[in-house]
Amino acid sequence: MGSEPPSSPQVVEDGGEEDEEELSGGEEADLRSSSGRGSLLTRRGITLRVLLKDGLVEPGDGALAIHYLGKNFIGDLLNDGKIRWVETGQIFNSPSAWATHCKRLVNPAKKSGCGWASVRYRGQKLVQYKTTWLHKYQPSADMSLVSEEDDDEDEEEGKTAVQADEKNKNNKPGLHDVVVSRRADRERIPVRYCSLGTRDAARDPHTLVELSAFSAINRFQPFNVAVSSNVLLLMDFHCHLTTSEVVGYLGGRWDTNTQLLTVLRAFPCRTRLADRDSASAVEEEICQNLFMRGLSLVGWYHSHPRGPALPSLQDIDSQMDHQLRLQGSNNGFQPCLGIICGPYYHGNQGVASTITPFWVVPPPEVRTWQRPNDYGIPVAVEVTYVQDNFLTSDVLNEMMLLVDYYRTAPDLVQFSQYWCPDTTMMDKIKGSLSCHAPKDQAYSQILEHVYSQLSSIN
16 A cells, blocks of 8 residues: 655744854855954854764764753754754754744743754754864854853743742742752753764763663563562652652562562662762661571662653663672673662653663673773663562661651752642652552551651651
8 A cells, every 4th residue: 555755844944033044165164264253153153064064963863852841852963954853844944943943832932942052962962062163173262152052041941940930839829839840850861872882981971871672682681570569669769758869779589590580678778879988887787688688689779850760871880880790700690670760850750750670781892890892781671560468567667767867858858849730749759659559558557657757857
């Protein structure tokens, strides 16, 4: 059966006040040869076509992204420097034209897009590539030509967030500090693993990387995983308590005959990530608890409080290190599971946290403890979740210890605040934890005591 030919894509030229001018080939050559502030060089003079011709960026599907007020927009960078919006196939002449169009869909009052500060290429703002071009071809140029647009964008986003908060306050009279700020959500946009290339010390270690499927790299998942609901409940509770990143370990058993990794217990680290002095003591206590319960260390978890539950480059390296350490020197295989919990990312569906189990497939050249030239490949792990019969006293006790630990913390979440106009932070944590409920429904009454302790702190 034949298909109808696709319609010609719509070309959008309106870029608001920030739209770039199209340059001829001769003008682009002048850009490289001229120097000084009196030359042709202006903020609008450097286009994507210029960056493409000079090899600073390359065409690619899904290479461009905009994250604005919780909404994601993905675009293809075409050979001629134009942008094709993936969702509709529309063609845009410049980053500003695309950014203005997308932002007006979210915020109709938006007047301009500040495209070079809003659009990211492979996770990095386009304005950074413009700066690189200037350093290379116009070393004497005024860098404020580049930076002012970035500053304008941050200021505009800040105003929008404040206006949104004010609007919510007006809708809910008498509420204080309503709605958690979403500004942090837009800072970390995931990149594809295939775009990383060789390890680069200049790359931001906090760059998030999308997970691959085992099938996408022609592999089978080499082990099965079962995780108990009490593990998820305690882990999710821990991650909800603070706006800072937290970490913990996972205890369980590895059956070499069935190739089944069973995760039975979570062990939250009641310490700050930067507090190296107390970290060793906390880890020693966890090791003793594992030994007393006849469990082995089988993984670890950490949170991305307001960002996507995807591994960063730093997380990928940490996971690889954990895998190598558990494997030891005898080359015996024992998997190490990594889990990322994203409790307060506004891209989540509903109030439930996003929980992402992952593993890292090493590049082919990994043979020693030395770091390889390429990054490991983060892959999604398929997991079976097992509902426990009841909430154990161990888990309840650990929850109360966490409440006491964060009681005086400056970054303790204010559970009287609003997650969204109709849902408090307390409603949110209750709703998220209910996804990990045991079979015994009496657990809800038991947890009310924990929730009342949290409420009394705030």
